[in-house]
Amino acid sequence: MGWRESAACRGEDPELFFPIGDGGPAERQTARARAVCLGCPVMPQCRDWAVRNGETEGVWGGTTAAERRLIRRRFVGRLPDG
Numbered sequence: 576m577g578w579r580e581s582a583a584c585r586g587e588d589p590e591l592f593f594p595i596g597d598g599g600p601a602e603r604q605t606a607r608a609r610a611v612c613l614g615c616p617v618m619p620q621c622r623d624w625a626v627r628n629g630e631t632e633g634v635w636g637g638t639t640a641a642e643r644r645l646i647r648r649r650f651v652g653r654l655p656d657g
């Protein structure tokens with residue numbers, strides 16, 4: 576996972592990317608985490624890694640766990656190697 580060297584979240588509190596629950600505070604935390612991801616040069620690699628590895632928690636590559644489940648269902652076997 577060499578892409579992690581370039582991650583925009585390296586200096587961030589890791590807990591930012593793992594909101595608990597699904598109410599307003601968690602949604603605001605998710606939005607803050609996504610904002611970091613949107614400025615990240617390795618967002619596609621991070622997202623694809625999380626999808627491929629079935630990460631069930633947290634924001635990875637700007638996606639939530641629910642979004643990654645959807646991606647897996649639609650694109651399983653069609654992601655590029657990485």
Ligand code: SF4
Nearest residue numbers: 582584612615621636
């Ligand atoms: S896309 Fe988001 S979670 Fe992934 S490395 Fe970049 S900042 Fe971190």
